[in-house]
Structure formats: C-alpha cells, structure tokens
Amino acid sequence: IVLPVKAQVPASDNVLTVSISPEYPRPYQAVTITPRSTLIDLFASTVTVSVNGTVVEKGSGSTPVQVQAGAAGARTTITVTAVAPDGQTYRKELVIRPADTALIVEPLSSTHPFYDGSPLVASEGRVRLVAIPDLRTSAGALLPASSLVYTWKNGDQVLQGLSGVGKSSIVAAAPVRFRDARVSVTVSTPDNSVVAQASALIAPTVPVVRIYQNDPLLGPLFNYALPKSIVMTDEETTFRSVPYFFSNFPSLDWTVNGTQSQTGKDITVRSSGGAGTAQLGITARQGEHAQ
DSSP states (O other): OOOOOOOOOOOHHHHOEEEEESSSOOTTOEEEEEEEOSSSOGGGSEEEEEETTEEEEEESSOOOEEEEOOSTTOOEEEEEEEEOTTSOEEEEEEEEOOOEEEEEEEEEOOOOTTOOSOOOOOTTOEEEEEEEEEOBOTTOOBOOGGGSEEEEEETTEEOGGGOEETOOEEEEEOOOTTOOEEEEEEEEOTTSSSEEEEEEEEOOOOOEEEEEEEETTTEEOTTOOOOSOOOOOSSEEEEEEEEESOSSOOEEEEEETTEEEEESSEEEEEOOSSSOOOOEEEEEEETTEEO
C-alpha cells in the first residue's frame, strides 16, 4: 500500500539565519551582518538588510553588510528579509545592545615589598582576575556589577564553581611554563539581553633572582640590582637576594667560591685584607626548580 506523503515546509525561523561578528559588540564598534541559509538559494533571492527600519543593503546572495553599533545599552534592530525565487518571504530580526567589560590580570607571585608595577605570572602559581563591566540599560543607566551573571572559562571549559551572579573576580591556577592558557569571562544580565565578553592570555614567565646591596642605614637598595662584578669599598657588606615571579617564596642558598655558606635572604661578607676576588652565588629553589 502506497500512501501519499505531504511535503513538509520548514518553519520560516529556521530557513533564514543571520550571523554577527563580533558576537558581543562593544559600543560604537563595527559589526558585520551575514545572512545565511541552507534551505533556500540566497543568490537567487532578493535579500534586504535594514537597521532600525532603514534599508542599508538590498541585493542578492549572502554578502556581509557592515553596520555600526550604538552607545552602550542602546538598541539596534537588524532586520534581514529574503524573498525566495518562488515568492516566499522569509524574515529574521535580531537586536544588538552593545556592552563592554575590562579584564584585569593580577599575578600573585614573589617580588620585593616595594616593587613598582605588577608581577609576572609564575608557573603553576595563582592569578587573580577581575572583571569590570560596563553594561547599561536602554536609557544609558549603568547596571550594578553585583546583579550581573559572570561565566568564567579556561579555554572552552566553564569554571562552574567560580561562575555565578556577582562573581566578578576569581583566583585561578596558572598553567605550567610554555603551556599558555586563555581565560575569558562573559558578563550578562539575568535575562541575557545584554552581554559583554573579555579574555586574557595567561603566559607563565621564567623566574629570576637578583642581588641588591643592603645598606645598614638606608636598607635594601632595590633601585639598583648588582652586576656580575663589583668592588667592595667597606670592610664588610650585606647583600639582599630577591626571587622574582615564583609561585611561593622559595628557599635561598648562598655560596662563597662555590661552597655553601648560609641560607636566607641576606648574607654579610667581609674582606680578608689586601687585593683579591671572591665569587658570591645565590640559588632560589622551589620544588624541583632552581634558579
């Protein structure tokens, strides 16, 4: 028995799709609109792109159209209409509401107390990331950061335990050296009507150790790291070692002429009288890594 089969007409919402790039536009950013369809031939159709009711492009095919987003939170309505060769009309509409967020990276690694600037990322150390969102209503009012939803990702993996409402900062583990990681945050309103995204590359650096003179009156002279060769002008001099960019403060071992002398941040050396040279060394060790 052969039964007639009624042809299935796909829903218009699924026939015509529209992609935008970037996915989450910033205020006043150029946005590329691209009509797409796998069910109708757009090259044989008449495609019209309108922005807030004004036609900006009319022709055939899926040629990308570039438009400019508005101010933060302002609604920009994109309407794409395709008239197929059979006369059927398909329509797709999307609303763009620009938003922005800054992502601050604060590596938590070793430096001296008066270090001017931000430390670098330590291998397998900790990194604090802080999102500063700028999401606004249609009227331009700033939305409170505590009411927004933060979705944190390490690569493509969502950090479930660190994501949620009001979670604008996290402390994450850095990767091992030479295996950089990209951490991203997506900030949105609870109804997902306004969304912003930012990302940062977490790249661990090579730790280093430096030696400074520790003056008995002025204290450590952190403004000048000692070169490989110095001349002692006093009978005794105290030196301070500073390990930079270790995940935790390492153990410090001093050597004099290749022989282990003492441990700790400081060492005091005395001249033996007359001319001569001595080799002072410092090794900073953390786990299996030494510098």
